[in-house]
Amino acid sequence: MKESKKELLIKYKSVIGLILFSLIISIINPRFMRISNILNVLRQTSINSIIAAGMTFVILTGGIDLSVGSILAITGAVVATLISSGMNVFIAILIGIAIGAIIGILNGLVISKGKIQPFIATLAMMTLVRGYTLVYTDGKPISTGDSPIADLFSEMGSGDFLGIPIPIYIMIIVFAVGYYVLKHTPLGRYVYALGGNEEATKLSGINIDRIKLYVYGISGALAALAGMIITARLSSAQPQAGTGYELDAIAAVVLGGTSLAGGDGSILGTIVGALIIGILNNALNLMDVSSYYQLLVKGFVILIAVLLDRKKNK
Numbered sequence: 001m002k003e004s005k006k007e008l009l010i011k012y013k014s015v016i017g018l019i020l021f022s023l024i025i026s027i028i029n030p031r032f033m034r035i036s037n038i039l040n041v042l043r044q045t046s047i048n049s050i051i052a053a054g055m056t057f058v059i060l061t062g063g064i065d066l067s068v069g070s071i072l073a074i075t076g077a078v079v080a081t082l083i084s085s086g087m088n089v090f091i092a093i094l095i096g097i098a099i100g101a102i103i104g105i106l107n108g109l110v111i112s113k114g115k116i117q118p119f120i121a122t123l124a125m126m127t128l129v130r131g132y133t134l135v136y137t138d139g140k141p142i143s144t145g146d147s148p149i150a151d152l153f154s155e156m157g158s159g160d161f162l163g164i165p166i167p168i169y170i171m172i173i174v175f176a177v178g179y180y181v182l183k184h185t186p187l188g189r190y191v192y193a194l195g196g197n198e199e200a201t202k203l204s205g206i207n208i209d210r211i212k213l214y215v216y217g218i219s220g221a222l223a224a225l226a227g228m229i230i231t232a233r234l235s236s237a238q239p240q241a242g243t244g245y246e247l248d249a250i251a252a253v254v255l256g257g258t259s260l261a262g263g264d265g266s267i268l269g270t271i272v273g274a275l276i277i278g279i280l281n282n283a284l285n286l287m288d289v290s291s292y293y294q295l296l297v298k299g300f301v302i303l304i305a306v307l308l309d310r311k312k313n314k
Helices: 005-011 013-028 035-060 068-084 089-112 118-137 148-158 166-184 186-196 198-203 208-234 245-255 267-286 291-312
Strands: none
Touching: 013 267, 035 068, 035 166, 035 186, 035 208, 035 245, 035 267, 068 089, 068 118, 068 148, 068 208, 068 245, 089 118, 089 148, 089 208, 148 166, 148 208, 166 186, 166 208, 166 267, 186 198, 186 208, 198 208, 245 267, 245 291, 267 291
């Protein structure tokens, strides 16, 4: 059936909002449309986008993951240690992603087997992992060192290919894989079904506990990947890295049209939401707005998005 104009406007409201917002910013400050600035926005957005991609899986099931910022910090610290000790870059990256996935799976186990609310379970994990990161690093940055291996690792965060930063390629691959999984695999269908009606999904014979392990594992793995990009860019791991990133990721998912109640939304909407936040930050920086006021503006935008989501689900 052909969609009406109103239905199309509702369906693509995030994209329309992103285009209008970009046009307004480019009129206020023409420097915004420079290629170098756009690439800078995309590179800065890539970290939040990758975390938000994993968060999309979790929120589609009706859950939430507050531990992603802490996972980012601990995996960055561990991988920085491995790189400085001379370990092969690709093995170190795989170990980092595995650690993130394992922490995510632990979240899933506590939620599914312990019957703990996702908010409480991941809040506890956030505190535990952040505390362990401070113990592991002794509260100090860990350098990746000065070696050919460290130089190769730094390309992951600060290198480019054909003039485009490497983190942008990683972001595109993550979203392409995420889109395929959600749209064309049984796991994707189960994620939507679980978020739509958990009891009905369980009665239909689907192992909902296993689905929760998968989605929290994916969220943890992608948070770890984001942590390695930051560590590679700075050539060191910061013990306080990732603080507050969970809120930016949740905001990107909600701004992209995914319902906090679960069962409705898309991963492509998430990248639009992440771009809106990235462009907002960039625009405020171009206009020399104080970081204090930037937090106010960002909070206001997130509040509007949550209110719209609540209205949609009434």
